[in-house]
Amino acid sequence: MLILGCSENPSGKWIATKDIQAYSSVNGPKFFVISKGEICAKGKYSYGKVDRYTEVSCVKGKGWITDDERLSQS
Secondary structure: OOOOOOOOOOEEEEEEOOOEEEEOOOOOOEEEEEOOOOEEEEEEEEEOOOOEEEEEEEOOEEEEEOOHHHEEEO
């Protein structure tokens, strides 16, 4: 059995160490930018055509990022 993501909702406090582009969905269009210093919750992973996406929930909205290494747990 192959599991590509987990079912947990975004949780925890993660701080953006650099600006991060968020997308509306996996392989979707650009949605908003998470600003350096902004706190978000990080959730499940999903795989797109090329990249691995991480679900995030931030003040600006809920979306998907490919640069989760730019989030540091606080």
